[in-house]
Amino acid sequence: MNPTAYEQYLLELINRARANPLSEATSLGIDLNQGLASSSINSDGKQPLVFNATLLDAARSHSGWMLDTDIFSHIGVNGSNPGNRMAAAGYNFAAPSGWAENIAYTGTTGVLDPKTHTLQNHENLFRSPGHRVNLMDADFKEIGMATQVGEFSSDGRVFKTMMVTENFAFSGSQSYLTGVVLDDRDRDKFYDVGEGVGGATIKASGTGGSFETSTWGAGGYSLALPSGTYTVTVGYAGRESTTTVSIGSQNLKLDAMLADMQAATIARTEDSGPNVPLGVIFTGTEGSSVYQGTSGLDAIVYEGVHSGFTWSLDTSGGLALNKPSGDRDMLLAIERIGFADGVLAVDVGIDDTAGQAYRIYQAAFDRTPDAAGLIYWIDRMDDGLSLGDVAKGFLASQEFASIYGTGVSAIDFVDRLYENVLGRSGEAAGLEYWVEQLDTGAQDAVDVLVGFSQSAENVALVGQAISNGVWLPGAQFA
Structure with missing residues (x-):
C-alpha cells in the first residue's frame, strides 16, 4: 500500500x-x-x-x-x-x-x-x-x-x-532516509501532483552497510538506515545524482530532481536487443562529407553544442547538416546524432523508435514528453522493448490514472482517447468500433492506446513537432 x-x-x-x-x-x-x-x-x-x-x-x-x-x-x-x-x-x-x-x-x-x-x-x-x-x-x-x-x-x-x-x-529508535524524486516541471523546487517519478532507485552505502529501495508511483521513498555516514545514489533513466549524508537519531530528507541529475547515456551494445541490430558510430570530421548508415542503429558524433548546427530532414530520412564551419554533411540512414549537449534522434517515422516513443508518450499523457522519461523509453525500445510493452507501462502509471480514471467503462475510455490523443470528439463509427473491440476482448486497453497513438491522424498531428527530429537534452550516445 x-x-x-x-x-x-x-x-x-x-x-x-x-x-x-x-x-x-x-x-x-x-x-x-x-x-x-x-x-x-x-x-x-x-x-x-x-x-x-x-x-x-x-x-x-x-x-x-x-x-x-x-x-x-x-x-x-x-x-x-x-x-x-x-x-x-x-x-x-x-x-x-x-x-x-x-x-x-x-x-x-x-x-x-x-x-x-x-x-x-x-x-x-x-x-x-x-x-x-x-x-x-x-x-x-x-x-x-x-x-x-x-x-x-x-x-x-x-x-x-x-x-x-x-x-x-x-x-523505538529506528531512523529513516526519506524524500521524493520529481520532475520539477513548474521549476518551483517543490513537489506537485503529477511530478513524482516512480521506479527511481535509491542506493545507500556506508558505515552501516549497503541498502537499496525504489520510489513508489507517486515519487516518494523511505529507507531504514542504521546510524552512520552514507553515499546515496539516486538513479533514474540512466541519470544519477550522488550525495553524502549522515544519519543519527533523527530522520533525514533527501529529494532529487531529474534536472539536477547527471546526463543520461543512451546505451548501445552488442546485445541491444532483437529489434535493433548494432550499426556504426561515425565521428564527424572537418569538411563536407556523406555518411551512409547500415540497416542497424547508426549514429554520428560531432564536437560542439547543437546550437551551432542547423539541419533539415527530407522525406526519405536523409538529413542535411550545416556545421559551424560552413561545411555541410549529408547523413543517410543514420538514426542518432550526438552533440556535446545532447542527442538528436531522427528516426521519427511511423515505424521508427523515437517517433513511436514520442507519440505514445503524447497519447498516454496528453502532454509533451519530458526529456528524462523520453530518453529512458527510447533506450528501452532500442534494447528491444515493444511499443505495446511501453504502452502497458504507461497504462499502469499514476499519471495515466489521473487523466483517464480507473475502472472506467469502455465508452468513457475511448471518449477520452479521442479527446486527449486526437483533440476531438469521436465519430459514431469510430466509437462503435473501438468499444466493440474492448467489449469483445478482440483488443485490450494496451492495443487500443497503441492504435490511437499510431493512427494516421495522430501521426500527422504529432508530425510537425518532430519533423526535424526529437531533441534529447543532456543525453549521450555511447
Missing part, C-alpha cells in the same frame, strides 16, 4: 512546514503559537515524517468510515480510538512510542479539485492550535495520511468531500 499523488503532496506540505515552522505560520498569516501558550511550539526545524503503510491503512479506513457513516469523529468503528486503529492495522508500538491523529474535511456542491482541497485541509489544520501541535511534534517519525473523496452529509445537505486523516506515530 503506497500513497496516492495527493497523499504524497500532503506529506510534502507537512514536511515543508516541519522544516521551517515559522515560515509556514508567516505564510498563513498567523503566529506560530497563536491560540497556544507562549513557546508551546519552538521555531526549530523538526525531523521529516516518513510514510508508513500500516498507518496509511488505518488512516484510509477511518476516513472511509467517516464518509460512509456521515460521522466526523476521532472515535471510529466499534468505538475505537486512533491508537487502537493503528495497532489493528499492524503498527508495532515498541517503547518508547506514541501516537496522535488529525482529522479534517472540506466539501463542495460543485466540482471537487483534489489538489486544491488537499492544500486547503492542510492549511486549515495548521491554523488550528491543537492540530498544529500534532503537526509540529518533534518526537513523531512516521505518518499515514489519507485523502479520501466521497459524499458526506451535513445539516441535511450532501457535499462532495475530501476527508483527511493524519495518523502520527513513533516507535
Whole structure:
C-alpha cells in the first residue's frame, strides 16, 4: 500500500512546514503559537515524517468510515480510538512510542479539485492550535495520511468531500532516509501532483552497510538506515545524482530532481536487443562529407553544442547538416546524432523508435514528453522493448490514472482517447468500433492506446513537432 499523488503532496506540505515552522505560520498569516501558550511550539526545524503503510491503512479506513457513516469523529468503528486503529492495522508500538491523529474535511456542491482541497485541509489544520501541535511534534517519525473523496452529509445537505486523516506515530529508535524524486516541471523546487517519478532507485552505502529501495508511483521513498555516514545514489533513466549524508537519531530528507541529475547515456551494445541490430558510430570530421548508415542503429558524433548546427530532414530520412564551419554533411540512414549537449534522434517515422516513443508518450499523457522519461523509453525500445510493452507501462502509471480514471467503462475510455490523443470528439463509427473491440476482448486497453497513438491522424498531428527530429537534452550516445 503506497500513497496516492495527493497523499504524497500532503506529506510534502507537512514536511515543508516541519522544516521551517515559522515560515509556514508567516505564510498563513498567523503566529506560530497563536491560540497556544507562549513557546508551546519552538521555531526549530523538526525531523521529516516518513510514510508508513500500516498507518496509511488505518488512516484510509477511518476516513472511509467517516464518509460512509456521515460521522466526523476521532472515535471510529466499534468505538475505537486512533491508537487502537493503528495497532489493528499492524503498527508495532515498541517503547518508547506514541501516537496522535488529525482529522479534517472540506466539501463542495460543485466540482471537487483534489489538489486544491488537499492544500486547503492542510492549511486549515495548521491554523488550528491543537492540530498544529500534532503537526509540529518533534518526537513523531512516521505518518499515514489519507485523502479520501466521497459524499458526506451535513445539516441535511450532501457535499462532495475530501476527508483527511493524519495518523502520527513513533516507535523505538529506528531512523529513516526519506524524500521524493520529481520532475520539477513548474521549476518551483517543490513537489506537485503529477511530478513524482516512480521506479527511481535509491542506493545507500556506508558505515552501516549497503541498502537499496525504489520510489513508489507517486515519487516518494523511505529507507531504514542504521546510524552512520552514507553515499546515496539516486538513479533514474540512466541519470544519477550522488550525495553524502549522515544519519543519527533523527530522520533525514533527501529529494532529487531529474534536472539536477547527471546526463543520461543512451546505451548501445552488442546485445541491444532483437529489434535493433548494432550499426556504426561515425565521428564527424572537418569538411563536407556523406555518411551512409547500415540497416542497424547508426549514429554520428560531432564536437560542439547543437546550437551551432542547423539541419533539415527530407522525406526519405536523409538529413542535411550545416556545421559551424560552413561545411555541410549529408547523413543517410543514420538514426542518432550526438552533440556535446545532447542527442538528436531522427528516426521519427511511423515505424521508427523515437517517433513511436514520442507519440505514445503524447497519447498516454496528453502532454509533451519530458526529456528524462523520453530518453529512458527510447533506450528501452532500442534494447528491444515493444511499443505495446511501453504502452502497458504507461497504462499502469499514476499519471495515466489521473487523466483517464480507473475502472472506467469502455465508452468513457475511448471518449477520452479521442479527446486527449486526437483533440476531438469521436465519430459514431469510430466509437462503435473501438468499444466493440474492448467489449469483445478482440483488443485490450494496451492495443487500443497503441492504435490511437499510431493512427494516421495522430501521426500527422504529432508530425510537425518532430519533423526535424526529437531533441534529447543532456543525453549521450555511447
